[in-house]
Amino acid sequence: MDAIAVMLxxxxxxxxxxxxxxxxxxSGFTLIFGMxxxxxxxHASFFMLAAYFAFQIMQWSGSxxxxxxxxxxxxxxxxxxxxxxxxxxxRKFKLGKxxxxxxxxxxxGIMVCIEEAVKNLWGxxxxxxxxxxxxxxxxxxxxxxxxxxxIFIIGLSCSILLLLGLILFKTRLGNxxxxxxxxxxxxxxxxxxxxxVFTLVFGLGTWLAGIAGVAAAPMLTxxxxxxxxxxxxxxxxxxxxxxxxxxxxxxxxxxxxELTAFGIQFFPGYSTIILFxxxxxxxxIRPSGLFGEKE
Amino acid sequence: MKNSxxxxxxxxxxxxxxxxxxxxxxxxxxxxxxxxxxxALFSLSLNLxxxxxxxxxxxxxxxxxxxxxxxxxxxxxxxxxxxLSAIFVGAASAVLVALVLSPLLVRVGGHTFAMLTMxxxxxxxxxxxxxxxxxxxxxxxxxFPIPPLVIPAVGLIDMSLERNFYYFxxxxxxxxxxxxxxxxxxxFGSIMVSxxxxxxxxxxxxxxxxxxxxxxxxxxxxxxxxxxxxYALFQNMVSVDGVLGPLSxxxxxxxxxxxxxxxxxxxxxxxxxxxxxxxxxxxxxxxAQLVFSLVLIxxxxxxxxxxxxxxxxxxxxxxxxxxxxxxxxxxxxHES
Numbered sequence: 001m002d003a004i005a006v007m008l009x010x011x012x013x014x015x016x017x018x019x020x021x022x023x024x025x026x027s028g029f030t031l032i033f034g035m036x037x038x039x040x041x042x043h044a045s046f047f048m049l050a051a052y053f054a055f056q057i058m059q060w061s062g063s064x065x066x067x068x069x070x071x072x073x074x075x076x077x078x079x080x081x082x083x084x085x086x087x088x089x090x091r092k093f094k095l096g097k098x099x100x101x102x103x104x105x106x107x108x109g110i111m112v113c114i115e116e117a118v119k120n121l122w123g124x125x126x127x128x129x130x131x132x133x134x135x136x137x138x139x140x141x142x143x144x145x146x147x148x149x150x151i152f153i154i155g156l157s158c159s160i161l162l163l164l165g166l167i168l169f170k171t172r173l174g175n176x177x178x179x180x181x182x183x184x185x186x187x188x189x190x191x192x193x194x195x196x197v198f199t200l201v202f203g204l205g206t207w208l209a210g211i212a213g214v215a216a217a218p219m220l221t222x223x224x225x226x227x228x229x230x231x232x233x234x235x236x237x238x239x240x241x242x243x244x245x246x247x248x249x250x251x252x253x254x255x256x257x258e259l260t261a262f263g264i265q266f267f268p269g270y271s272t273i274i275l276f277x278x279x280x281x282x283x284x285i286r287p288s289g290l291f292g293e294k295e
Numbered sequence: 296m297k298n299s300x301x302x303x304x305x306x307x308x309x310x311x312x313x314x315x316x317x318x319x320x321x322x323x324x325x326x327x328x329x330x331x332x333x334x335a336l337f338s339l340s341l342n343l344x345x346x347x348x349x350x351x352x353x354x355x356x357x358x359x360x361x362x363x364x365x366x367x368x369x370x371x372x373x374x375x376x377x378x379l380s381a382i383f384v385g386a387a388s389a390v391l392v393a394l395v396l397s398p399l400l401v402r403v404g405g406h407t408f409a410m411l412t413m414x415x416x417x418x419x420x421x422x423x424x425x426x427x428x429x430x431x432x433x434x435x436x437x438x439f440p441i442p443p444l445v446i447p448a449v450g451l452i453d454m455s456l457e458r459n460f461y462y463f464x465x466x467x468x469x470x471x472x473x474x475x476x477x478x479x480x481x482x483f484g485s486i487m488v489s490x491x492x493x494x495x496x497x498x499x500x501x502x503x504x505x506x507x508x509x510x511x512x513x514x515x516x517x518x519x520x521x522x523x524x525x526y527a528l529f530q531n532m533v534s535v536d537g538v539l540g541p542l543s544x545x546x547x548x549x550x551x552x553x554x555x556x557x558x559x560x561x562x563x564x565x566x567x568x569x570x571x572x573x574x575x576x577x578x579x580x581x582x583a584q585l586v587f588s589l590v591l592i593x594x595x596x597x598x599x600x601x602x603x604x605x606x607x608x609x610x611x612x613x614x615x616x617x618x619x620x621x622x623x624x625x626x627x628x629h630e631s
Contacts, residue, residue: 039406089596101351102595105552108545109591116585228541272421276414284399287407
């Protein structure tokens with residue numbers, strides 16, 4: 001195979017790995033928004049925090065697998081606490097339309113808080129998380145060499161995606177969750193414990209962000225600014241894919257991953273402008289997104 | 296009557312305080328005060344959208360940045376540009392940005408408005424980085440000349456003197472704040488509030504809601520531009536991370552919330568509290584932002600009206616206590 005084709009395919013798999021991580025973050029983001037109408041600005045901060053948790057757990061125990069198991073659970077716990085203790089508190093004020101502003105501001109406060117807490121606890125220097133022994137090194141296929149770890153990320157994300165799909169579309173719990181995403185009031189009227197489902201989905205969403213954070217830690221360096229890029233990208237995914245649409249989030253995540261990977265090569269500097277311009281256009285012409293259902 | 300007299304007295308005291316500040320304080324406190332005033336105006340302009348029209352903007356920094364870059368560019372590129380016209384160019388470029396974007400922005404509200412403004416400020420960030428031959432890219436622009444203020448029949452006022460610059464900028468900022476306050480008191484200001492509360496009703500009454508929103512956006516952007524323009528003159532430097540960084544749109548929002556939503560003057564208190572907080576924490580700059588964010592979270596959770604509501608609560612409590620006290624004394628007198 002010639003060099004250009006190898007480069008293109010390598011770059012393509014790079015994009016796929018980033019797109020998968022992005023989807024893990026954005027799926028939680030879009031589920032939470034679709035169900036509770038809360039645009040959780042702090043969602044990507046949970047992703048960043050998970051990477052730091054993974055770093056810390058590996059400092060203590062040295063096991064990546066332990067980090068992959070424990071860090072997302074800890075993050076989900078924090079997410080559930082945030083939902084139970086804070087977001088629910090705001091609804092008690094009976095602020096009417098202004099409740100949206102207060103919820104957004106609360107998540108902004110939590111975002112700043114997480115970022116500053118991370119800076120205080122671990123410092124601003126980038127930390128390096130090593131991939132486990134098993135996943136280091138390169139793999140040979142079709143005459144190309146490729147880092148194993150990225151293949152692992154793709155595999156992991158795919159299996160979580162499958163699991164999520166099975167739970168959401170094949171179980172009763174999934175039916176309840178999807179019903180609550182569609183119309184929380186109606187689901188409540190039919191006897192679903194909507195507050196409990198809210199907490200569950202918030203926990204699930206942050207857990208997904210946590211998995212993505214741990215998985216991203218060895219691939220990207222761990223630093224406080226990690227949340228910024230992820231936040232903006234997941235914003236684009238959710239806005240373009242449609243609020244609350246998992247399928248839309250998946251398609252746009254993959255496209256965005258590839259665009260980021262190839263954009264660096266072919267049109268450096270312009271990809272942000274194009275992306276956000278496209279996002280602005282979609283938001284104004286079709287506020288429900290490309291794949292979302294019209295309201 | 297008594298109330299309005301007290302109000303005027305309060306305003307006179309604030310004005311006198313601001314104008315005697317250079318006599319009382321050193322350069323450091325003066326710069327702190329001026330910096331806070333700039334951000335107070337910036338927050339006030341955001342509050343026009345937030346409290347009065349009910350639109351949450353996550354990208355208000357783009358108007359601040361347009362003002363700052365507009366002024367910096369015209370002072371760098373154009374020799375002999377006067378001070379007031381430089382500020383005017385700053386404000387005008389912010390209004391221009393707002394008017395160009397308004398056809399898209401006026402159609403939406405709520406979350407979509409927040410995300411759209413955020414997208415536009417990101418586009419602006421990328422554009423500023425891309426046109427680095429004009430804007431200096433990552434390094435920003437600095438060292439542009441600050442012309443003296445020319446007043447006919449009085450002469451030149453040198454702006455390199457700290458005290459002169461302070462008087463000049465505080466006048467510009469105060470005047471802008473006053474014009475904005477006046478704007479909220481006009482009939483149009485009432486339309487603004489009605490758009491927040493019930494846009495459909497405003498349409499039925501025969502007002503053009505999108506056009507009104509565009510005007511509000513233009514006014515808000517213009518004053519953010521004035522703030523940015525004075526900021527550029529004050530710092531004599533504009534950097535992309537300073538005016539368009541990740542937190543620059545959130546800081547005025549946080550000020551509005553801490554000060555108190557739904558009032559005109561709230562953001563000024565919020566900025567004051569923020570500045571004092573950061574100054575108190577100046578020994579531990581790493582923790583300052585953390586404390587700031589915790590203050591924001593607790594305000595949102597426990598005191599949705601912000602500092603103003605706290606003040607009202609305290610004063611009303613005090614009035615209640617005083618009444619109790621007086622009735623107790625009267626009763627006591629009566630009984631004895």
